[in-house]
Amino acid sequence: MSDFLQYLISGLAVGCGFALLGSGLVTIHRVTRVVNFAQGMFAVVAGLTAGSLLSAGLPHGVAEVAAVLVAGATGLLVGIVAIGRRGTGPQSALIVTLGIGFLAYAGEILIWGEDPHSFAGLGGAVEIGGAHLQKQYFLVIGAAALGFTALGLFFTRSYLGKALGACASNPYAARAVGIDVTRMGLVAFTLGGMLGGVAGVLVTPLQSVSYHSDVLLITNGFAAAILGGLVRLGPALVGGLALGVAESMVAGYYEASYQSVVALALMLAVMVWRARRHTALYEEAT
């Protein structure tokens, strides 16, 4: 029972990281229709940056916020390269983001080396029902809950959020009412970068990151986001949490190396199912 609780809570925390990463994918896709394969890189950059800033003596909080801002700036840069040139279609932009993601490895190895890095998060643990639970788990879960609520309200309640959504739902009409669709796409990339960054600084204390951690992160984040057709936040959250818990259970009761198989299997199942239903993703791919 205590094992189960342990796996459940740690799975939820890691799942929150996946969900936050997925929310960045959703944010960018919702506005630009681009599937951003450089999304995992934002988390890696933020995690590594936060670690460096902390070892340089910056206090907790400041270092993490600064790292999220760096990830936001990285997102803006990726956006400029991917969609900055007018007339770049979503499919071309997708390939560009994939390229940038790999290109970023070079920069990351140059700055941080090839070894995994981590930093201490929220110290201490609590005992619940015999389970030893790190406080960092609860910080991650709380921050993700806050992030998703804020993001959901932003898209459904605020004027800017609705205008951002309008860019993808009808680009011609958006331009006709005077919305600069390219600039709004860059706003989305910046926001997506920050969301990836939040995932990075929250998860790095739980599992160390290195330059190639983005593959694992993007696989899980994409699997979570695809559940909502890359446009809806709620399913992305549910998907992220389900993945985190499932992988934690598989690792705890069975074998850790099968973790990513869970994500890939879920992703494939959802994609096949969605393609059959001729939904947004299928249309994107044709």
Next chain:
Amino acid sequence: MSLSPQGTAASADPLTAVIEVEDLVVRYGTATAVDQVSITVGAGEAVALVGPNGAGKSSLVDAVMGLLRPAAGSVRLHGRAALVPEGRQMFPDLDVEDNLRLGAWPLRSRGAAARDTSRVYEVLPDLAYIRRRKAGALSGGQQQMVAFGRALMADPDVLVVDELSLGLAPLITAALAEHLRELNTSRGLAVLLIEQNARLALDLCTRGYVLESGRIRTEGPSAQLADSAEVAAAYLGGAAEPSGAPDTEGDGE
């Protein structure tokens, strides 16, 4: 070309013009969609731009609205132009209220009062009853009315209407045309109406241009254009019923 001299004379004084298009050329690759077109819309004036499918009307509209860069020539706007786009172009997932509010973009320059939709509900009271419905679930006529309301939210000096009647039933078209006439005559809003249904357009507007293969073929007061044998032969003959415009897309591309 027989009407051109009178047409030029009937043009609005450039000093009070809201839209001035001069020698406009629009090209897609090697294809020329609009070839040296000059049109003027005066303040408070209602002007029709008629022509068959593929004449370059939508390209002209996009150039006037700044949605595409012309290859040559100039577009000058004196005041604000708002577009009622071809095919209504709703934001389908948003409700009517939000569709209207987005018409008041940009975010900062005009403050929250600009986003107050009540002035649109005064002009188009039917919209108030459907303000919480999703735009994607509305009928074509309702959507066209939302498109009008959204354009009015920009507080325009001139309303550019791209295909008022396309895909709508005759009664719906007539009601919308009446709204447009009301906006023009009682509120002094200038109108540039782009229509395949020449009879409807010339009935609504005081002056018109006939666009064909990217060039202005003839221009003049609506009454003269409607009486003109060549216009009648080319555009009015087939439009015996008021909504005779065929359901077509991709005009001018």
